[in-house]
Structures are given as C-alpha cells and as structure tokens.
Amino acid sequence: MRRESDAVSFIGLGYVGLCTATVIASKGIKTIGVDVDEKRIEQLRKGNPPFHEPQLQQMLKAVVRKNRMEFTTDASKIAEANTTFITVGTPSKDDGSIDLTYVKKATQDVGSAIAGSPVYHLVVIKSTVTPGTTTDVVRPVLEAATEKVCGPELGLSSNPEFLAEGSAIKGTLQPDKIVIGALDSKSGATLTKLYRRIYSKTKIPTVVTDPTTAETIKYASNAFLATRVSTINTIANICQRVPKADVETVAKAIGLDPRIGPLYLKAGPGYGGSCFHKDLQALISFSRSVNYDPILLSAVEEVNQRQASEIVNLSRKLLGSLDNRRIAVLGLAFKKDTDDMREAASLRVIDELLKNGASVSAYDPMALETARRVLPEKVELLPDAISCLRRADCCIVMTEWDEFRRLKPSDYKSTMKAPNIVDARRIIKRDDFEGFNYLAVGLGTSSS
C-alpha cells in the first residue's frame, strides 16, 4: 500500500491558489500546482508569476529552485498528495448568481485522480462558494467520481480565503484567522494539523465549524467590507455638498470609536477588484433563492456603481462641459500595488468621461499592459505620469500609487493646459498646491 505523502496540491493557480501554494512550499512542504492553462504552467516552471504581487516572484523562484513546488496541467498528479485545495474561479452568471462550472470540473478532476487510491485524501474548497455548495454540490460530485463516501476514507472541508491582492503573501504568511468548515471530525483534524505545520511558530485564531457556516463567513466578510466602503463614500458625498466638511477628519474621528475602528474607512471612487461585486451579486441572488431580499446589499452595490459619477461630476464642476476636454487619468488598477483592473473604478469613470465627449489620456505604474487589453483604443495610454498630464484640461487621480504622492505641483503646472485636479483618493497634500483648482472626494467646498 502506498504510504501517505506529506504533499499538498492546488487545483487552480490564480491569485489565491498560487500565493497560498507558494507560501506553503516556502515552509518546506512539497506542493503540486495544477492548472488548465498551459502557458501559465510553462511560465510558473521558470519561476515567473503570471501577475504582479509583492514578494511573490522572489518566493516563487526560491521554492522552484529548491524543487519544493511542481507545476503541471496533469490533474492525475494530485494522487501524489494527501490534501488538495480547490482554488478555481467562481465567476458570476449573467443574472449575478454564482457559476460553479469550474468548481464542479475541478472536483471531478480531483475525484478521478484519487479514485481507487487506498490512501486517505482531504479535499478542501478554498474558492468562494455560496452557502451549502460544499455539502450539496461538491460532495455528490466527489463521491460519484471516487466511488467513495465522505467520512473516514475521504475528507471534505470548506476553508474560505481572506487574502487581499497587493498584500497576498503578507496576508498568507500571517493571516488574521483561519476558518475551517469540516464535514466530519477527521477532515477538521487533518486540516487543523496541516495549518499547525504551516504556522508552527505562530498561533493563528482558528474557527472550526460546519461547511455551510464557513461559506457564509466568507460572504459576510466581503459584504461587511463593501458596506463599509459604500458607507464612507455616502458620507463623503454628503461632505462634498457641505462647505468645509471633510470626510478625512470624519473618518479619523469615528475610527477612534472601538466599535467602528480606524481601518477600511477611506473614501474613494468606489470599490473594484475581482470579488466584492461578484460576491455581493452572488449573495444577493442566493439570499433571494431562500426567500429573503437583502435590500441593504443592493444599496451597497448601487452606491458603488454611482460613485464613478460623483468623481466625473467633480471634473465637470471644474470644467463645465467635458465635451472636447482632455482628461488625464492617473491610475487604472483597482488599488495600488497590483496590475489588476477587474471591476476597477477607473473603467466606470473613463466610460463616463468618454460618453460625455472628453478625450482621455491614462497612465498606471503597473497596469498598462492590462489596460491595453481592456480599455477602448481611443484612450491614450502613456508610459509615465508626466506624459499623461501633458496638455490635459484636468487630471483625475484614480489610484493611490505612492508614485503619484511624490508628484510635485510643478509636474502638473509645467505640463497641463490648466491646473485642475480631482483627487479621487485624497493623496494630494493640498497645502503644497496653492493656486490649483482642487476638488476631492469628500471635501466640501463653498460652491458645493
């Protein structure tokens, strides 16, 4: 009989799968990464990540060099591990509900790989899935593919992921919590033991519960965070209409209340990224399927969609009509330190600017290659901030990149047609910008 291995495998090597697998391999645990994307696998074998994430490249190169990580498109390799994390995407269908096609396919692939093996294997659902998916959707597919029943011979657990892009490695090295939604006690104990091995030196708060509650925790977390952003943006929009009111000071003060706390209170152009919109839509749709209309979550989404117009309106306030005006957009990524533009607020703002007859120049320190794929051709993409600002009637600071914090007033004045700035992230030190027409999210002006 084959001996139980210590290896862990991942099926789906996107942000979550690749970052988590790399961190686990860095702890000395043999890791097998499986993805259907051959190009991605080729790249990974050379130690090159397919997206930008701080610390990832260095860590990946090290584990590949030490032979701790293996990459393959061949899912049967999973049989060499004793735990498999399913980390494939869970996109939205047209109606907003969750599309479980990749999760089902990955489960089928894992099941086929371990069918016939006498060795205990734990399957872990790390992808974000709606409540009940692990027990009602994954379990039957897995049991049919393995011809085994979940229990002492075959483990199954939910284990949602809470990392954020731009700090994925840091967040995986030291997560604020681990949530284990075990189908049975052996699955729970096996996963707890694996995490103890990974975090041997640190005690990470761990919640062990049933799979459905674990899945719900993930949606609750994203719903709360998105609600916080839409709440502070709502306050910002009120401040903007009240002379002298400033959302920055409001946020600082309310953050001192321990019931509120200081984090995640930055007003801005609205949340973006691959998950908040998708997960809120999935939760809304799921909630309706169990006969509850979550009107709060619909409002959170609507506030977010409208936030782009708030930013465009600030530029309209400075310029009057936007027709034939040249707007420089600084920052395209949905937040700093990533090249990800999925659901980025820049997309909504640029779309509205173009619809209003403006011409748009744009620059991002990291997302230009992505931008070339997703933005309309008429958006002029420029290789640096200064070229982007040249001849602009107005500049909109869309992403809070450190590089933009370092721009001097003279960088704007010497290049732009007129010194008009809309600060959608509140990164500009206003006092240094005397003589500028400056409007910012959440900052009341006398003409508001």
Ligand code: NAD
């Ligand atoms: P992603 O789209 O970046 O990557 C998914 C990967 O899975 C792709 O490389 C794809 O080729 C691969 N894949 C699809 N089907 C496959 C199959 N059958 N076999 C092997 N590989 C397959 O996704 P992501 O951003 O890493 O998200 C994965 C899941 O984690 C989603 O459910 C998401 O909601 C959740 N999540 C994401 C984040 C984040 O910051 N991106 C954070 C927490 C949770």
Ligand code: UGA
């Ligand atoms: C978010 C969550 O933070 C993670 O915990 C979760 O795992 C992940 O979604 C997911 O499920 O995919 P992420 O989308 O990578 O992570 O990035 P965040 O840092 O949370 O930012 C999301 C958006 O909200 C960004 O556009 C950001 O600019 C915006 N935001 C965030 C604000 O406008 N204000 C804030 O105070 C915080």
